[in-house]
Amino acid sequence: MTDAIVVKDLFVSYQGNQAVKDVSFTIEKGLLIGIIGPNGAGKSTLMKAILDLIPNDKGHIEVLGENIRSARKQIAYVPQRSTIDWDFPITVLDVVLIGTYPSLGIMKRPKKEHKSWALQCLHKVGMEEFKHRQIGELSGGQQQRVFLARALAQKAEVLFLDEPFVGIDVTSEETIITILRELRQQGKTTVVVHHDLSKAESYFDKLLLLNKELIHYGEVNSVLEPAVMVKAYVNQELFFNHPTEVHSS
Template sequence: MKNTAISVNDLHVSYYGNEAVKGVSLSIKSGDLVGIIGPNGAGKSTFLKAMLNLIPRDKGDVEVLGKSIKEVRKKIAYVPQRNDIDWDFPIRVLDAVLLGTFPNLKLFKRPTKKDKEWAMKCLERVGMEDFSKRQIGELSGGQQQRVFLARALAQKAELFFLDEPFVGVDVSSEETIVKILKELTDHGKTVIVVHHDLSKANDYFNQLILLNKELISFGEVSEVFQSDIIERAYKGQFAFMKEIGV
C-alpha cells in the first residue's frame, strides 16, 4: 500500500480578482508519475506553483509527506519552465548542477569535492558530462533542460515537480528525461509534471490530473482518458482530441 505523498484540500488561486484555480482537492501517492494536463489557460502551472507555495493561495491547504511545504522543502526539487530562467546568467553547467546540493549543505558550508563528484554523476546520468565547463546559455533547449533535471537529481529529493519540461526540447532529450523520471518513480520517488501533449500522456504517466481551472478528473490514465471526460475540459477543442484518438 502506497503512502500519501501530497494532499491538496480546497485549493483556490486568483490573479487580479480572476480565479485561476477553483477548489481543487486530491491526494497523490508516493511513487506515482503524475501528469497535469488541460487546455491553455487551465491553471496547470498555477496549480503546480501554488502547491509548492511559490505563489499566494487565496484558500486551501497542501501537505507533503504529512507536513507543511516549509518543513519538507529540502525533500522537494522543482524544475521551472525554461522561459522563467535567465539563460544569460554567467554560470557553467557543472556549477548550475552543483546548486542542487546547496539545500543539504550545513550553514555557511561550501560544496565539497564529494559534492562536486556527485554533481558530475548527475550530469552523466542525463548524458551531459561532456558539457560540464560550458556556459549554460550556450546549450540547446534540450541540453538546458537536461542540466536542470541533473540539478534536481543532485538535490537527492523525494518529490520532483517539473513545469512543461518538454517544451522546446529535441526528441532525444525528451526520451532521456522521460526515462529518468520513470526510474525515479521505480525507486519510490514521486514525480509531478505539467504537460501539454495529450498524444504522449498514456506513455509517460500512470496518473493524470485533468484541469480546467477546477478539477475535471484525477486518477489512472485509462480512467481520465475518456472522450466524455476530456471533452468537459477541452470543450471547443474536442475535434482536435478526436484526431489524436481520445
Template sequence: MSNVIEVNHLHVSYYGHEVLSDVSFEFGPGKLVGIIGPNGAGKSTMIKAIMKLIPRDRGEVKIFGESIEASRKRIAYVPQRSNIDWDFPINVYDTVMLGTYPKLGLFKKPGAKEKELVNECLERVGMMEFADKQIGELSGGQQQRVFLARALAQEAELFFLDEPFVGIDVASEKTIVGILGELRDEGKTVFVVHHDLSKVKDYFDDLILINRELIQSGPVESVFKKDIMSRAYRTDFTIDPQTGGLSYGVN
C-alpha cells in the same frame, strides 16, 4: 506508506480574479503524474501555489504529512525554460552544484561528496562533456537536461517539472522521459505539466486534468476518456480507430 501529497480545496486568484477553484487530490509514492488541461487552465499556477511560490487564497497542502515549509528540502522544481535567465554567467557544472546547497546548510561549502554527486547527475543526463559550458550556449534540450540534473542533485523525493518537453529535441525528450520513469521506479513521485496529448498514455501512470477547477484525477485509463476530456477542453474529442488515442478539433 501514507500519501506523499494531499491538496485540499486549493483556491488561487490574480488581481481578484479566481484562476483555480476548489482543487483537491492526493497521490502516494512511486507515481509519474501528468498535469494536463487547455491553455490558461491553471496548470503552472497550481504547482506554484502548492509550493507557495505564489500566494494561495485558501486551501491546505500537505507534503509527506507536513507543511511545505517543513518538507521543502524534499522537493525539487524544474521551472519552464522561459522563466530562466540564460544569460546569467554560470556554467553547467556550477548550475548542477546548486542542487546540493539546500541540504548543505548555511556557511558550508560543497566537498568531495557533493562533487561526486554532481558528476553522477551529469552522467545520468548525458551532459558530462558540457560541464564547463555556459548554460546560454546550450541547445534547449541540453538546457533542460542540465536543470533536471540540478533537480537530481537535490536528492529529492517529490519532483515538479513545468513543461519540460517544450522546445527540446527528440533525443533529450527520450532521455528525460526515461529518467522520470526511473525516479518513479525508485519510489519517487513526479508531477509533469504537459501539453502534448498524443504522448499522455506513453508517458504517465496517472493524470490531473484541470480547467480552472479539477475535472478529474487518477489513473490514465480512467481520466483520458472522450467525455471527460471534452468537458475539460470544451470541444469534441474523437477516438483514432487505429491507435485508440484521442484527438480534438475546434468548435
C-alpha cells in the same frame, strides 16, 4: 503509507481573477503523474501554489505528511525554460551544484564529494562533457537535461517539472522520461505539467485534468475518455480518437 501530496480546497487568484478553484486531490507515493488541460487552465499556477511559490487564497497542502516549508528539502522543482535567465553567467556544473545546497547548511561551500555527485548527475543525463559551458550556450533539450540533473542532485523524494518536454529534441525527451521512470522505480514521486496528449498514456501512471477546477484525477484511460476530456477542452479543437499536441500555459 504516507501519501506524497495532499491538496484540499485550494483556491488561487490573480488580481481578483480566479485561477484555481476548489481543487482537492491526493497523490500516492511512487507515481509519475501528468497534469493536463487547455491553455489558461491553471496548470502551472497549481504547481506553483503547491510549492508555495505564489500565495493561495485558501486551502490545505501537505507533501510527505508535512507542510510545504517543512518538506522543502525533500522537493525538487524544474520550472519552465521560458522563466529562466539563460544569459546568467553560470556554468553547467555550477547549476547542478546548486542542487546540493539544501544539504550543505548555511554559508557552507560545496566540497569535493558534492562536486563528484554533481558530475554523476550530469553523467546520468548525458551532459558531463558540457560541464564548463555557460548554460545559455546549450540547446533547449540540453538545458532541460541540466536542470533535471540539478533536481537529481537534490536527492529529493518528490519532483515537480513544469513543461519539461516543450521545445526539446527527441533524444533529450527520451533521456528525461527514462530517468523519470527510473525515479518511479526507486519509489520517488514526480508531477509533470504536460501538453502532448498523444504521449500521456505511455508516460504517466495517472492524469490530473484541470481547467481552473479539477475535472478528473485518475487512471490515464479514464481521464482520456472523450466524455471526460470535453469537459475541459470545450470549444477547443481536440481529436479524441487521435489526441494531438495541445499547448498549455
